[in-house]
Amino acid sequence: MYEPRPEHKFTFGLWTVGNIGRDPFGEAVRARLEPDYVVHKLAELGAYGVNLHDEDLIPRGTSPTERAAILRRFKKALEETGLKVPMVTANLFSDPAFKDGALTSPDPWVRAYALKKSLETMDLGAELGAQIYVVWPGREGAEVEATGKAQKAWGWFREALNFMAAYSEDQGYGYRFALEPKPNEPRGDIYLPTVGSMLALIGTLERPHLFGLNPEFAHETMAGLNFVHAVAQALDAGKLFHIDLNDQRMSRFDQDLRFGAENLKASFFLVDLLEHSGYDGPRHFDAHALRTEDEVGVWAFARGCMRTYLILKEKARAFREDPEVKALLDEYYRADPEPLALLGPYSPEKAQKLKALTLPEVRRSRGYALEALDQLAVEHLLGVR
Ligand code: GLT
Ligand code: MN
Ligand code: MN
Ligand code: MN
Numbered sequence: 001m002y003e004p005r006p007e008h009k010f011t012f013g014l015w016t017v018g019n020i021g022r023d024p025f026g027e028a029v030r031a032r033l034e035p036d037y038v039v040h041k042l043a044e045l046g047a048y049g050v051n052l053h054d055e056d057l058i059p060r061g062t063s064p065t066e067r068a069a070i071l072r073r074f075k076k077a078l079e080e081t082g083l084k085v086p087m088v089t090a091n092l093f094s095d096p097a098f099k100d101g102a103l104t105s106p107d108p109w110v111r112a113y114a115l116k117k118s119l120e121t122m123d124l125g126a127e128l129g130a131q132i133y134v135v136w137p138g139r140e141g142a143e144v145e146a147t148g149k150a151q152k153a154w155g156w157f158r159e160a161l162n163f164m165a166a167y168s169e170d171q172g173y174g175y176r177f178a179l180e181p182k183p184n185e186p187r188g189d190i191y192l193p194t195v196g197s198m199l200a201l202i203g204t205l206e207r208p209h210l211f212g213l214n215p216e217f218a219h220e221t222m223a224g225l226n227f228v229h230a231v232a233q234a235l236d237a238g239k240l241f242h243i244d245l246n247d248q249r250m251s252r253f254d255q256d257l258r259f260g261a262e263n264l265k266a267s268f269f270l271v272d273l274l275e276h277s278g279y280d281g282p283r284h285f286d287a288h289a290l291r292t293e294d295e296v297g298v299w300a301f302a303r304g305c306m307r308t309y310l311i312l313k314e315k316a317r318a319f320r321e322d323p324e325v326k327a328l329l330d331e332y333y334r335a336d337p338e339p340l341a342l343l344g345p346y347s348p349e350k351a352q353k354l355k356a357l358t359l360p361e362v363r364r365s366r367g368y369a370l371e372a373l374d375q376l377a378v379e380h381l382l383g384v385r
Helices: 035-045 064-081 108-128 149-171 195-202 217-222 227-236 264-275 295-321 323-332 348-355 370-381
Strands: 010-013 049-053 087-089 132-135 176-179 211-213 283-285
Touching (some): 010 295, 087 108, 108 132, 132 149, 149 176, 195 227, 217 264, 264 295, 264 370, 323 370
Parallel strands (some): 010 049, 010 283, 087 132, 132 176, 176 211
């Protein structure tokens, strides 16, 4: 039971299980894992796919012959295991050129280079069968307001996204672009901090239907926001194109913890939402093993992410089928026909009737039984129901 299988659509990035444990204070604690080795290990563990940045697979400065050899080995591993590459993304944050932004650098040389790198990553992804292209604007932000860049950055970013979508159409790649918000880190403040800000930007693009979200648990949580609500909003807008699952404590640096390691209750309701939403895209774990771990710990971490998801999925099913939960929810959403007839689309008659409406006093004194409902959720989570 709770054995991960490809049909569960679990994916990891090369950069996640391949994380070498560097942090701002300490050097690497683990050796780099070869991409084809990662593919074999992930397949053994029951994952569906592996995602990558251009540079995770082809390090900067690789010669064309070396590039071809890496690609050959990687594709062979994919063929042998059946693992997919559903998503690719360009690394627009490591190169020193990107220190004051990539697609929103004040230097047009850098903006052009970031765009070139994005187009080449789209070519690479198309060769590997990727359908989703993530844009994480980690360096598109600032620590200093004196430049006035905050007013210009939107235009530059929009222009780049429009260019990329047009290129994808031109080449017949069929990408769906998933934009990933984050409030801060590595920049002091990132221009596109939340799911809501990304959704608003999408409405201003030339091909909005090609753009959606790649929300990350840790990123909304860092800002003290409710990730379940953010995902629900993206779903409501038809914009959940991809999702980065991990865990995080609020108000800290980006921890990218094992899924469910910290906020079990929020993870439970997130899985509940995803599993009942009709979302059928990848469940991507953008997390990494703790710096304390060796390679054994890395695979324990990866297996743990997937098992916790499957356990929570089972608990969410049991919770929704619990007769006591159902009874409480029936009562919670009970809808009298009288007020219902006054809601919905506008009509002048309804407006008249609404103005004559008197709220029955019992609507003020009623309780919503949320203590009982929430306790049932907790008891399911604790495994006593
Ligand atoms: C980086 C970041 C993630 C993004 C990745 C995509 S890279 O690890 O912390 O949140 O999803 O570029
Ligand atoms: Mn993160
Ligand atoms: Mn991260
Ligand atoms: Mn992420």
